[in-house]
Amino acid sequence: MHPYLQITIGFARSGVLGYGGGPSVIPLIEYEAVKNYNWMDRDEFGETLALANTLPGPIATKMAAYVGYKVKGIAGAVIAVFAHILPSLFALIALLSFFYSFRSSPFINGMIQGVTPVIAIMLLTMALNFLKKASKGLGVKGALGGAVICLVFIELFNIHPGIVVFIFLSVSFLFAMYKNRKIKESLKVTEKIKKKVQ
Template identity: 50%
Template structure:
């Protein structure tokens, strides 16, 4: 992987330049680069990294850029990933601030921003569907739907911080298979000669 630094730089440059709408809208772009385009990791590993990154403070996109760079090429890769992701946007913001300020009330600019919103929503929806599909395969329908409802209630009804919810489910996930095995043993029908 002689050109790994170039791959990291190009991938994170693309996510930094094309990622409109903040951190969550950039996640599908990072996933596409890491899983589909360059195949640095499997989808399951990306989901795990995303879950852990969500429990940590700071912008999700920069955490992912730093992690991917570090995973491939250590500290140098992390620096390249972070710089490639944030520097172009910082330069563009500083250089174009007066332009944006001047045209902030323009209907054309408002229309451009409004046109991007549905695309971001579809990208997030597709990613959520694929993650949900994998959760159902790993947990089963009953547990998958139950956990969805619990997480929805914790986040929307009780306004629990997302990091706490993710931590709770990460903690449960560490013991999921043991709990599932005990549950299945308790439900197992008695064979001949077993029981009283």
């Protein structure tokens, strides 16, 4: 199958099935990009998602643009964004008046309530995958501790998630620099000891 067709089908599918806004679409985009078409691995997807959260604008559109660009450059990015947006846009225009006229209907309310647990499980699955990935580098305690700190910042102090991601990226960068410097220093000490022994 041609890459442009893959991009169109993959992002149209995630756009149509992504009920509940940007965060609920991310697991669908991850499925298409990582499992279905192998455009990237899970680690790269997680890193891209973390960086995309620090930028303004809808998260799903940013992810579509990046993945499309990675697969087929600027044309791929444009196709991915339009394929993701247009089906939902047409469906919204076509169905808005129908749903609006039946907004108090128990049937419509039942549909919404029936889909909500599915969205919750999709988001929980994605969160668990990120925790597993974080625990490889930080350990289980470090990953859970970081998650709790993020929860406190976002829920108790109402700090924007993008700012929290930026803070954690900055702290991680500084920690990595410090760790690398310590490793270099220990290697120098080891080399000096080897020279003395020789």
